[in-house]
Amino acid sequence: MKEVSIKTLEQTDNVSLYSICFEGNAVSEFEKFVQKFKDDATLNTDYKNIILALEKIMAVGALERFFRPEGKMSDHVAALSIDSRKLRLYCLRISDQILIVGNGGRKETRTYEENSELSGYVMNLQEFDKLLEEAQKDGSVTIEKNVITGIEGKVFQLS
Amino acid sequence: MKTDNHTKIYSPILKEAYDSITPQERASFELNFSISEKIYKTLNEKGLSKRDLARLTGKKESEVSRWFAFGHNFTCKTIALIQLALGVSIIEIAH
Numbered sequence: 001m002k003e004v005s006i007k008t009l010e011q012t013d014n015v016s017l018y019s020i021c022f023e024g025n026a027v028s029e030f031e032k033f034v035q036k037f038k039d040d041a042t043l044n045t046d047y048k049n050i051i052l053a054l055e056k057i058m059a060v061g062a063l064e065r066f067f068r069p070e071g072k073m074s075d076h077v078a079a080l081s082i083d084s085r086k087l088r089l090y091c092l093r094i095s096d097q098i099l100i101v102g103n104g105g106r107k108e109t110r111t112y113e114e115n116s117e118l119s120g121y122v123m124n125l126q127e128f129d130k131l132l133e134e135a136q137k138d139g140s141v142t143i144e145k146n147v148i149t150g151i152e153g154k155v156f157q158l159s
Numbered sequence: 160m161k162t163d164n165h166t167k168i169y170s171p172i173l174k175e176a177y178d179s180i181t182p183q184e185r186a187s188f189e190l191n192f193s194i195s196e197k198i199y200k201t202l203n204e205k206g207l208s209k210r211d212l213a214r215l216t217g218k219k220e221s222e223v224s225r226w227f228a229f230g231h232n233f234t235c236k237t238i239a240l241i242q243l244a245l246g247v248s249i250i251e252i253a254h
Binding site: 007008009010011012013017019027028030031034035038045046048049050051052053054055056058065066080081082083084085 | 169173177179184185199
């Protein structure tokens, strides 16, 4: 079992940006992604486009058309729609106003399922997505506009 | 980075990432994003789909999809093709 909590990265009047953080880790999954790729010369253009895309999303909203579905029809897992498509950042697009960014990496295979590292990131998000839905159903977490209430300090158990 | 009073960045790592973007990189991204948004709005106004745009421009749907992805770098040649296909001006130069 892995314990995971949610960390607020940024908030604007319109959008909140969160990431997931595993117990014992000093930084969130998205922050690991930044640390991993910020100095990678071969993926620098993609990395910067991802950062600029997040900056834009924080201003205009996490609109559906800015993402490509990556998980199953029933979940919220998506990848940011970046032109070159070599670097992937996986996210949970909960709504136009709430985005949970996870980890990502270089995509060298046709689908993420063929890469154990990327499929691990996607599965973590899929599992967290389910737990978040359950928490909403039992009332311990509520989502309204750009705020998730009851999430600070809450620990989720991933298998 | 661009900031205003209504933005709160709690992650120093994210802030550092925003700060690593040069003004030229941000300006180029903004220009391309504006062009992409203009095309998207024009399609909506005309009741056209991306598939229609592919047909009208003679391009593959996969290529047209890239025009709407973050960071696509439009060439004048592509903009001219889209303008002719849609019958609108996507960018205008002030004289």
